[in-house]
Amino acid sequence: MSVKVAVQGALGQMGQQVIKAVAEAKDLELSGGCDAKATEGFLSINGNTIFLSSNLETCLDKTKPDVIVDFSLASAVPQTAETAARAGVSLVIGTTGLSPQVLARLEELTHEYNIGIMVAPNFALGAVVMMELARTASKYLDWAEIIELHHEKKADAPSGTAIATARMMQAARDVPFESPKDEADYKSRGEEFYGVPIHSIRLPGLVAHQEVIFGALGQTLSIRHDSISRESFMPGVLLAVREIAKRRGQFIFGLNKLLGF
Structure with a gap:
């Protein structure tokens, strides 16, 4: 069964790369996107038509993803994580600049809602x-x-x-x-x-x-x-999506944890 993936920050440069990479992966299903600058509706991004909304709750409700990939702003991550956690959606977070307090709360959410959260400073x-x-x-x-x-x-x-x-x-x-x-x-x-x-x-x-x-x-x-090129980050992002979908209740910081280092 394929993993359904939504993208937070879908209109940004990294978000568009993630959309393209997920759409091309045979074992993943691109379900939708969210971006603060978006107008709700269906939009073609890099040749892929997805449901897009500026409201994350609406996006999660309509697209029902297993995992949301977040490349947005550090200031938006706490609310994104809380919203996704309440919906039972796991997260892969590539947004940097997160404080120790935010990271601690992300770890709490994995246990509180039995979701997986992966945070990586770099996905290359x-x-x-x-x-x-x-x-x-x-x-x-x-x-x-x-x-x-x-x-x-x-x-x-x-x-x-x-x-x-x-x-x-x-x-x-x-x-x-x-x-x-x-x-x-x-x-x-x-x-x-x-x-x-x-x-x-x-x-x-x-x-x-x-x-x-x-x-x-x-x-x-x-x-x-x-x-x-931002394409360099995509193999790591896809690896993280596939793994975190299977690791409910786990908080993982750093892609090195998935590579056996």
Whole structure:
């Protein structure tokens, strides 16, 4: 039996990519979309005709999805999750910039309503591998910094991927990373997360890019991933949809949990 999927943020760039990917997947059924800018009715997006509404409750009631994929705004995620949970619909959330309080509430919802919720800072499989390689390198190298580059319309900085990478890197160590002992408080040095400076770049022409640079005596190690198209996120999104549909009562943070890392 196919998994029925609705898309929150259906008119956005990521939402349209998800619609296309779901429509092309033989084991998934595209059931509808929701977007704050939408006019209720049927709409053709990328050649796929779906029911579209600005009201999530209406969308869920008319389309009856098993899973809703959310690529909207961080400020909208709490209400989206509460509404979906009450309807018994599981969620895959790619929206970044979620606070620890919101993440904690999402985990509560999985138990309260017996739904599955998957949150991932990055759905590109290569990016997940990059994060895992950085975690491994952190066991052996004491100096590290992160440079992340995204398009100019990205709402949050640093990126959720960069913060999650820094957290994984520090968790792999028994001691903090090294930093210049006489360093002044220069803003150009980047903001530290888990002891790792993160430098954020926002420019037109970029999609999503991250480089983790390690330094040691007489050597450096760079681990970089580049998403040159939003299509790069779709295999991970589809994997998450298929898995979360089977995992009611579970909260999963990070695609790495599904890849066996």
